[in-house]
Amino acid sequence: MLLRMSSLFLRTLRDDPADAEVPSHKLLVRAGYVRRVAPGIYSWLPLGKIVMENVAAVVRDEMNKMGAQEVLFPALLPREYYEATGRWTEYGDTLFRLKDRKGGDYLLGPTHEELFTDMVKGEYSSYKDFPVTLYQIQTKYRDEARPRAGILRGREFVMKDSYSFDLDDDGLKRSYEQHREAYIKTFDRLGIRYKICFATSGAMGGSASEEFLAPTPTGEDTFVACHSCGYAANAEAYTTTPPASVTGEHPALEVLDTPGTPTIESLVACMNSDHGMAITGADTLKNVVVKVTTPGSTKSEILVIGVPGDREVDFKRLEASLAPGEPAIFEEADFAKNPGLVRGYIGPQVLKDLGIRYLVDPRVVSGTSWVTGANEPGKHARNVVAGRDFTPDGTVEAAEVRPGDPCPRCGSEVSLDRGIEIGHIFQLGRKYADAAKLDALGPDGKPIRITMGSYGVGVSRAVAVIAEQWHDELGLVWPREISPADVHIVGTGKENQVEKALEIAAALEARGVRVLVDDRPSVSPGVKFKDSELLGVPTVLVVGRGLSQGLAELRDRASGEKQEIPIDEAVERIAALVEGPAA
RNA sequence: CGGGGCGUGGCGCAGCUUGGUAGCGCGCUUGCUUUGGGAGCAAGAAGUCGCAGGUUCAAAUCCUGUCGCCCCGACCA
Numbered sequence: 001m002l003l004r005m006s007s008l009f010l011r012t013l014r015d016d017p018a019d020a021e022v023p024s025h026k027l028l029v030r031a032g033y034v035r036r037v038a039p040g041i042y043s044w045l046p047l048g049k050i051v052m053e054n055v056a057a058v059v060r061d062e063m064n065k066m067g068a069q070e071v072l073f074p075a076l077l078p079r080e081y082y083e084a085t086g087r088w089t090e091y092g093d094t095l096f097r098l099k100d101r102k103g104g105d106y107l108l109g110p111t112h113e114e115l116f117t118d119m120v121k122g123e124y125s126s127y128k129d130f131p132v133t134l135y136q137i138q139t140k141y142r143d144e145a146r147p148r149a150g151i152l153r154g155r156e157f158v159m160k161d162s163y164s165f166d167l168d169d170d171g172l173k174r175s176y177e178q179h180r181e182a183y184i185k186t187f188d189r190l191g192i193r194y195k196i197c198f199a200t201s202g203a204m205g206g207s208a209s210e211e212f213l214a215p216t217p218t219g220e221d222t223f224v225a226c227h228s229c230g231y232a233a234n235a236e237a238y239t240t241t242p243p244a245s246v247t248g249e250h251p252a253l254e255v256l257d258t259p260g261t262p263t264i265e266s267l268v269a270c271m272n273s274d275h276g277m278a279i280t281g282a283d284t285l286k287n288v289v290v291k292v293t294t295p296g297s298t299k300s301e302i303l304v305i306g307v308p309g310d311r312e313v314d315f316k317r318l319e320a321s322l323a324p325g326e327p328a329i330f331e332e333a334d335f336a337k338n339p340g341l342v343r344g345y346i347g348p349q350v351l352k353d354l355g356i357r358y359l360v361d362p363r364v365v366s367g368t369s370w371v372t373g374a375n376e377p378g379k380h381a382r383n384v385v386a387g388r389d390f391t392p393d394g395t396v397e398a399a400e401v402r403p404g405d406p407c408p409r410c411g412s413e414v415s416l417d418r419g420i421e422i423g424h425i426f427q428l429g430r431k432y433a434d435a436a437k438l439d440a441l442g443p444d445g446k447p448i449r450i451t452m453g454s455y456g457v458g459v460s461r462a463v464a465v466i467a468e469q470w471h472d473e474l475g476l477v478w479p480r481e482i483s484p485a486d487v488h489i490v491g492t493g494k495e496n497q498v499e500k501a502l503e504i505a506a507a508l509e510a511r512g513v514r515v516l517v518d519d520r521p522s523v524s525p526g527v528k529f530k531d532s533e534l535l536g537v538p539t540v541l542v543v544g545r546g547l548s549q550g551l552a553e554l555r556d557r558a559s560g561e562k563q564e565i566p567i568d569e570a571v572e573r574i575a576a577l578v579e580g581p582a583a
Numbered sequence: 584c585g586g587g588g589c590g591u592g593g594c595g596c597a598g599c600u601u602g603g604u605a606g607c608g609c610g611c612u613u614g615c616u617u618u619g620g621g622a623g624c625a626a627g628a629a630g631u632c633g634c635a636g637g638u639u640c641a642a643a644u645c646c647u648g649u650c651g652c653c654c655c656g657a658c659c660a
Binding site for chain 1 (some may be wrong): 584589593594595596608609610617618619620622628650652653654656657658659660
């Protein structure tokens with residue numbers, strides 16, 4: 001491959017685009033890899049297209065190596081497939097919907113579980129056919145409420161999704177492990193730093209699920225990591241370690257006057273000054289009311305969540321815990337309709353009588369004593385003992401996770417970081433197989449319900465993540481396998497320098513090296529250097545003022561190292577770099 | 584959906600308070616000079632000032648409405 005900048009469809013920008021915030025977005029636009037067309041929708045220019053293909057090629061290679069077979073489904077799909085699994089309605093506004101000329105409902109596929117399942121059902125029917133794993137690299141569509149961060153989170157994006165079909169749980173486990181290994185190899189090759197995190201399976205049901213999160217400051221997912229045992233989990237999947245249950249006598253429950261204390265802060269201050277206590281927010285029990293709806297039903301249930309007063313309820317964690325139920329904030333109007341719930345002074349003592357379900361943080365174990373609301377305006381109670389004065393209906397992971405919280409595996413302190421999801425592996429189980437009645441006929445003549453796994457890699461997102469993790473103040477710094485070229489040859493000013501650059505470029509191309517050569521006439525050296533730094537090709541060869549002494553300059557984009565080399569050795573030196581020490 | 588900001592040549596922005604010739608930088612075209620760090624000089628091309636209505640002799644500027652976009656939050660791969 002040989003790209004000449006004199007004719008390459010490329011325009012680099014000196015200024016950051018006004019609408020870009022994150023580094024990958026700014027750089028991919030400035031370096032002329034992508035251009036925005038509509039919110040969350042981007043065009044890929046020649047260099048960007050090459051980079052995306054390179055990422056796709058790595059993903060494809062690793063999928064093929066693990067024995068998966070590539071297929072391709074349409075992006076434009078009729079409603080009926082998503083009707084059968086209920087997702088036409090469940091997916092909500094995120095689904096891009098459209099009508100054909102006859103008024104028939106169509107959608108742009110956000111994922112393709114239904115199609116894969118249906119295809120396997122159509123072709124395979126014997127246990128001898130299984131297991132099988134299929135994948136595709138497709139453009140997906142999600143009408144996100146708020147697309148952001150350029151390529152990182154678009155409404156149109158390229159994704160590799162694969163599905164495994166197995167006869168039993170052990171087979172599913174094997175398929176899952178194979179994908180896990182393949183993903184590790186894939187992301188290693190892509191040069192992405194990542195953390196494999198336990199994840200919640202959410203509304204999709206199923207059991208084991210892990211996310212590959214690439215840590216970056218601009219990430220949207222929060223994950224918990226333990227640096228002593230290596231445990232890592234999406235914040236939604238973090239499990240709180242409950243203290244041992246407490247036995248022993250507590251003084252009787254006592255109701256105190258605490259006027260004007262609807263918040264934990266004011267309550268703590270009042271207790272300590274007016275009632276001779278020495279407590280912190282952690283000694284109080286905060287009770288948060290939510291209403292929960294289940295998809296497909298219009299009724300909502302009132303639910304009270306009890307967490308230690310020093311912690312906020314993390315709505316994402318609560319949602320994950322309650323899935324498929326969807327919690328919503330209890331509003332003024334709701335309180336008005338439920339006079340038993342006194343806003344700011346709710347205590348669990350009366351919930352049983354009100355017939356309201358009460359779930360508590362795992363730290364609220366039997367025998368613990370709390371300061372909490374007395375269900376009357378201006379009054380709180382102390383010595384409210386779990387198991388004596390109230391009995392929760394269960395526990396719930398809803399409280400926020402904080403750095404320093406205990407690791408559920410080894411007890412050390414965990415840290416919190418942000419990351420971007422680049423891969424997700426997921427033991428789906430039989431939800432889709434059940435919906436499609438996907439069976440194989442067993443050796444005994446009886447049908448076996450197939451069990452599935454689903455696995456995704458964000459291909460276009462990976463491009464942005466690599467840019468996010470591999471750049472400096474000068475521009476992009478691509479890992480070689482992803483880079484649009486192996487070497488960027490800069491021929492500065494003088495005509496003979498450009499000629500020599502082209503000559504070396506041709507020789508390298510003949511060796512199978514992918515070359516980008518800056519042969520633009522009458523462009524000043526400064527501009528060419530800046531562009532080479534912005535574009536981020538890993539190796540840069542400058543054919544310039546040294547030419548008359550038979551020298552060229554070899555630069556490493558990542559380290560910034562420069563060295564003068566005899567120009568006659570340039571081809572060999574570069575070929576060696578590209579082919580690697582082993583080859 | 585809540586909060587904040589912005590719509591002016593391809594890109595980045597000024598002008599709006601106080602109405603009167605549409606301006607700057609980058610990029611682009613032509614010529615000459617220049618050629619190791621986003622060159623210089625000269626001459627050019629390119630804008631329904633988001634849209635609609637109103638006020639006015641006159642609107643990018645004032646008023647009303649509307650559409651769109653970006654950022655933060657809520658929500659999602």
